[in-house]
Amino acid sequence: MTSHDLAAALADAELIFDRGTLEREIARMAGKIRNDYAGSVPVYLTIMHGGLPFAAQLAMEIGVRGLDLEFDYLHATRYRGATSGGELVWKHRPATPLRGRRVLLADDIVDEGHTLHAIREWCMQQGAVEVRIAALAVKAHDRCVEGLCADYVGVEVPDRYVFGYGMDFHEQGRNLPAIYALKD
Template sequence: MSQISNQEIEKTLRNSECLISSIEVAAAYERLAAQLNLHYAGLNPIVMVVMNGGLIPAGQLLTHLTFYHRMHYIHATRYRENEGTNELIWKYKPDVNLEGEHVLLIDDIFDEGITLKAIVEDLKNENPASINCCVLLNKEHDRKVQDFNVDFIGLNVADRYVYGCGMDFHGYLRHLPGIYAIKED
């Protein structure tokens, strides 16, 4: 991933619009946490953060969870220099036994779902009791993978290149508390 100058990042921010405010995002985290607390009460799941994008949504959600859980992370990608490929590369595969466990994957966005579906299919080989997926955003379009759905969704967003709340702009701006996109002409 190549470095972008501070001037280029600032220019991007000036030419962007906020699609979902930090207040709306915070409310979505509260709704998601309430759903997760009901679903996982008494189940003692393993919560797995899908790196890098899932880091911020997981960090926000975890402080609101009332059920007992263990934490872990995974890192798999199909992207090279912000371009999607067909190959799933495991950068860090879980080193915990998932057999008979309830697993909750937390990620930033359900876009086409290719990567998340491949992760779930791979983890199913370890015979967990259940695997559920939680994402902050669901991108609205008709290019989703077949036979795969996300179980918990915070917000829907238009079919645009978005960043903030874990999603990046060429490796930057994941830290923004709202959801942003370059202004459309």
């Protein structure tokens, strides 16, 4: 594969998790989140763009369990279409005041965690009393930023290029209803 053709990537990829499996894992996560946030209304921050499909599904599952959320979003990226990260660029900061609030970040994946670490630190600087992370997927490796881990995890994916269900293949395929990994 020499281009960024999504069809070619899919032909050269392995299905890691299908839609049904992901939906079951999201429902499981929602139960834990509902229990942990009982009696409060957390600020639910979707991390754009990758977190959108997962965050929407998770929010609905949390709602089914009777927990209300205050919605907002943020867009911060280190990738900007590339496959490796650079300096953090803020495209949109949440408008909801975070001072004294419990915050739940919803994102598609924890890879090494540099972006999520910076976002979590920013939320704390804004006065959040607690910041937790819900991630659909975490990569199986030992290269995470020290002290960063997701509090709620759907699935563990291999340490390969993964895409689908919010994760992109060169800005394509975020809306695929499954997670794929390119073959080694």
